[in-house]
Structure formats: C-alpha cells, structure tokens
Amino acid sequence: MRNFDVKDSRLMEDWGTYREDNRRSWNARTAVHITSSFYDVPGFLAGKDTLMAPEMSLLPSLEGQDVLHLQCHFGQDTLSLARHGARVTGMDLSDEAIRQARSLAEQAGIPARFICSDIYDGRNEVQPATFDGVFTSYGTIGWLPDLNGWAEVIAHALRPGGWFVFVEFHPTLYLFDFETRQLGYPYFPHSKPITEESTGTYADPDAGIAVRDHFWSHPVSEIIQNLLDAGLDLEKIEEWDYSPYGCFPNMTLVGTDRYRFEAGPHPLPHLLGLRCRRKG
Template sequence: MDERTGRWRELNQASWDERVHIHLGSTFYDVAGFGDRRDSLKDFEKAEVGDVTGKRLLHLQCHFGRDTLSWAARGARAVGLDFSPPAVEAATQLAADLNLDARFVLADVYDAVSALPGQTFDIVYTGFGALNWLPDLPRWASLIAELLDDGGFLYLAEFHPFSFVLDDETGRTVTNDYFDEGPHLSGGPGTYADATAETEHDVTIEWTHMLSSVVSAIAGAGLRIEFLHEHDHTFYLQRQSLQEHADEIYRHPVGAPRYPLTYSIRARKPG
C-alpha cells in the first residue's frame, strides 16, 4: 500500500480546496445559469425524494452547494455540510446572492453529528461522486441514522460501481476487479470540470465501493431500505462508448447491451 493512502483526508481536501474556484468559473457548473434556473437536480432525484416543502434536509459533502440550494429553492429548510473551507464560503455567498434560505456548515462528513449538535433532519441527501471519497461506509451510515429524525429517510444517488469494472473505450471488456474496493491512488492535473486548468494538488485517494457494501452498511445502521433503483443513464462521459442525448444525459448506443450506470436508494429510519 502506498504511504500516501494514510494521508487520504489531507490529500483529498487539498485537491478539493484548490478546485473550488476553478469549478465556480467553469462551464461544467454554469453558476450564472444556475442562478436563473436554481435547479441542478436530476429528474429522478426530484421524483424519488418527493415534496420537500418545509422539510429539514441535510446535504452531506455538498461542495459549493448547488444541489443544496436546489432543494432550498424547492422549499426545503436546507443545510449543506462540506470539509472544504473555500467550498463552504462559496456556498454561503451563493445562497446570499440568490436570496435562498440555506446554511452551510464546515465539517468533515465523519464529524457531522458533533458539528450539528442536537439537530435531526427529515431527509439526509447525498449525491453523485460522494461515496468514493469515504473509507468507512458502516460509520457513514451510522452517523446518518443518528442525524435522521424518526420516520426520516436517507436518499442516495450515485454512479454505479459495476460500470467502472469495464474498459473505457468500448465498455464491454472487464479490466478492473469489482471486489477491489481500494484505497486507490487517483487524481491528476486539471479537474473533471476543466481538464486544462493548472493545478498543484493532483494526488487523491478514492474507494470503489461495491453495491453490496453500500446496501449492507445502510441496513446495518438500522435503516429500512424502501427501494434500490438502477438506471441505464448517467450525467457525464463515464465510458467513451456512451452517446450524449438531450440535457447532458449519456446512454448506451441504441441496440447495444445495457448495464447500470447510476443507482439510487431510499432508506427510512423506523419510527
């Protein structure tokens, strides 16, 4: 194991801190356009979560808050939490600029309970590209159970781990070990939002959690899984073999065998 994996939190935070302002200015995130539409959520997320009017919603690993503010625009009493000071600062400013009622808390996700003392929520939400930064899913699920009010639910939308087992060019050949969850050295110069951006903090540590690991962690925390949905589309060029459709949705070519690219879970705390 590379000695850098023990510094996963330090390396990952340095990378995210550096990239916040790159992302704010990128066409990928289109902050100006977001100010007009105030909605960065996927259609199935909105349908599966349902009406959030008046609900207390916590968004874990919120980055600079687009999704948090999208829930706020839909009527939620939203709180976003992230470990990056520049991200929380940017999110707070964006909320003020758009006059949206949301607040943001600076804390590592594993410190969320102590960062929100005595607070519980109707909904805990976590979106795409979050779980791969976490080494300990049972601990993550347990803190979510503690943060949920009785009868509240976790809603998770993520990239499907099976899609990363296959080769990038064709998406038909198994090239990676599904059962090797990591840690993995990752990263590189630039960012998914701007490949040409000049960056210094280019080493990150990630995990590729099996779907069974995610489901088992959630169930093990005492949450009752209401559904697990697997989707045949995604929201970036996850494999070179995918084809772009309207609204930046990527799908398998027509007539080609399909496999899941994303998934979503809703799990409720009894009570």
Template sequence: MTNAPLRKELHEENRLSWNEATKAHNSHKGNQAKFFREGGNTLFPEEKELLGDIAGLSVVHLQCNAGQDTLSLAQLGAVMTGVDISDEAINFAQKLSEESGIPATFYRADIFDWLAETIKKKAQFNIVFSSYGAVCWISDINIWAKGIAAILKPSGRFVIVEFHPVAMIFDRDWSHKFPYFSNGKPLTWEDGISDYVAASSDGLSLSDYETGIENFCNPHRSHEFQWSIGQIVTALLQAGLALEVLQEYPYSNGCKLFERMHETPGRRWFPPEDVPNLPLMYGIVARKV
C-alpha cells in the first residue's frame, strides 16, 4: 500500500475552507437547538444498526463537524466526545450542546494531533465513530487506523458509515473523471468545500430548509485524499482490528452527490434510471482483539 505523508499544510488549508463552508451549511438548518430539544435526531438507520445499543458507552466521534450527529448519539445514551479541525464547527457544536441541553465534550484539533495526544494520555473509548465525508480528508490511512486501534478499549469497536470511494470517481454529471487509485496524491479543489447542504435542500436540513446564505463561494481551496475500500480495510486489519461487518449501499443518505438523483422516503438518494446502480456508501464494524 502506498501512503501519503502527513500533509499538515494541506490540513491547515482544509481547516480554513471548512470554517467558511460550515457557516453556509448551518445557515440552512433553522433553529437547531429547538430541533434537538424537541427530540430531533440526525442519525440514519444504517449507523444506528451498525452501532447497536450504545447507552452508557464512551464514544468518540472523529471529524464530528458541527456536532449534530454527536448530540444525536448522546441522545441514545452514549457519553460523547467530538473532535474536528474546524474552529467554526466546534464553536457551533459547543453552543448547540449548551442550548439544546444535550451534554457532550468537544475538541478543536487536527485529528492526527488529537489521536497522538490521546494515546499519550492512555485514554480509551468503547467506540470510535466516523461518518459521511470523513475519510477523504485523511492524508495517511495507516496512521489513522493505528490511532483508532490505540484509543479503543479491549473489545471496543470502530464503526463507520461513509460515502463509497467508487462514487468518488465520478463528476457531478456522472462522467468518469477521477482515479480510483490515487496512491495518496491529493486532489485539490481551488473552489474549496461547497455548500452541499444547499445542493441537497431538505435532504440535509434538520427540518424545513431555509435559504440562508445564497450563492456561496468558498475563498479557501481544499484537498481530498482518495482511499480504496481495500486500502481502508487493510489499514484497519494491520492496525490489529478484526473486521466484523463490511456493508455496501446503492444509495446515499441525505446528500445529493450527483445531478439528477431522485430522493426516496428516508432521505435516500438513488441514481437516475439511466445510470446502473453502484455502491454509493459503505459501512464497517471492526473490533479490537
């Protein structure tokens, strides 16, 4: 497996890009504290099924963004910690936790720095959780996997629901534009992280979609890393985790990844009829042995 080195300068550009994008994303989601106070939950059936009963368990949500899923996990009884590189996202998450009355601890940090510090402190969790658009920001898949294994308690689980790397080889018009095997080479987007919440409308809003920020243009570029399913699974296995579940799904939850997708109940997006089905998401459960 060919790995990219840690590219901290690219991580920093991603932090700036996420700071701007997060403002746009949250502008469409209305009164989020009210949503949670009234019992709202952002989790999809797929992650709930893979996680199982998490009441009373310590869970860390890596790359937690603005904390909506983190607080949703807390509503299921978990003792939650969220970590994200974006200042804007973590500030929002902390405020949302306070205003909704749902407790969680949040840290603003580069995930690799946080993993290293947590390993040094010998802190461990029952579950490490990650989801939806997280792995593409990881510049070294082996260091990531080893860090996850190190912060899991014995018999603890890593659970992820993520967009499938096969889907990432297509442009928005379904043309095959990007490589599946990138050998750790970053893909740079000069226009940065988009307002994909606006593109998905009700699919990613917590209740009724609000117009919010219009015609968003990100002033900071971003850098993504493409890892194949084989590279991801192998990294987890080599880190000492035992694979229990590898599931693939022919739809994307919430996010309208491509043009002409059609939405079905449950906010699932499927390809248009003239596009043969393909895996758009995957789920993994891996246990520390």
C-alpha cells in the first residue's frame, strides 16, 4: 500500500489549490443544502434526530461527553450529538457551513462551538487530549489526500482512553460510477486527485450551481492502519449492505429508510463503521 504525507512541499503547494476549489464547492453546496428537503432543517428544528442507526450502534452514551465532530458540514449531526447530552465542537473547512452551523445552533437553542478550519490544521485549533470522543460520518475522508494527517488530528484531540466513531460510505461502493453502474474509480491510494466538474449537488441534483471537486480513494487497510499507527486501538468494525441516505444516482429505496445501489445480483457493501479507542 502506498501512503504519502500531505506535508510534502510539492503536494502541499497543490493542496492549497485543491482545498480552495473544494472549499468553494462546499460553500456553494451548503447554500443549497440549508433549504433542501434532503436536510429538512424545519424537521431538525422541530426536534428530529439526524443521527442514523449505523452510527447509533457504534456511539457510546454521550451524556456529559466532550465530543469533536470533524467535517461537521452545517452542524445538524453536531447538534444532534448535543441533544444526546454531549458538549460539542464541530470543525469544517467551509466558512459558509460554519456560518450556517452557528446560526442553526442559535435557532435551535443548543450550545455548541464551531471552528472553521482545514482538518490538517486541526492540531492548531484544539488543545491536545481535551475530548472524550471524536466523530465523523458520511462523505468525509474522500475529500482528504492522506489519512496519516487525519488520524494524527484524531489522536491529538482525544484523551487517553477516548473513543473515535467513524461511519463512511464503503470504499468498495466508491469504485462504481453510479450513473453507468460500471467500475470507474480506483481502490488503492493515489497522490493526484480525481477532479470532476458537475452541476447540482447530492441533496438537490437540479440546483443551479456548478462545482469543481477534487477527491481521493482510501482503501479499508489505509483507513485502519493510519488509525493504528496514530495510537488508536480498533474496538469494533462493521459493514452494512445499505445506506440510510439515498444520496447517489440509481439508488433504490428498500423498505422505509434504507437505500441500495445495485450493480449485480448480490448486495454491495455500502457502509464501513469503526469504533476505536486511544491507548490509555
């Protein structure tokens, strides 16, 4: 497995450009997401819990826990963690997402701290060993070129014995081009990003925005090995054959709240979930 370090100066130069494109993309998406039926902000303000069954099965009791939510977007899950009793801090690259997260917290009357930062600068933004838990979910690591810097931030933030819960679309699912149902993307790590220009966003494909995105593949081994190398132990690993979000093209609703993308006769792995613990 090839791994590389975003601190490498040549890549770092490029990273500034990729990151700025991605920040712009997420600012444009957030402006659409906040009023989308997909994110249902009125439902959230009326008390809807946005945490889904997969992450609930991995999260410990949140009562009184200091929790850092990485790549928090505009904060619905962060504030849902707070409704479960956590003291929450959300971190995200998009200034528009953080502005909306602060506004949502105020409207909902939920105390929360939101930090606008690139995750790779996270160690400058949070004190070491100050969180009982770190959480991140659905559509996160694909925006990051390397996972060693990511895992280091998680280990930095956690108190000894603290937990990390991760629920992400499965690296196997991301092999597919959802439009054509054909294999279209790499599994193993690659230093140059996949760059795509598109219109609309997963929460509203018809929205009148045009975005340029840069993203990266991360195999299961890269995810887990970087967490182990950063000083976390793996406590639980799970895979699910459905997604709670119908956020990709050609997904079918199965029952009332599960979505599947099919490219053959057998169900594909849709989600990967991990619970880790920082060594005590």
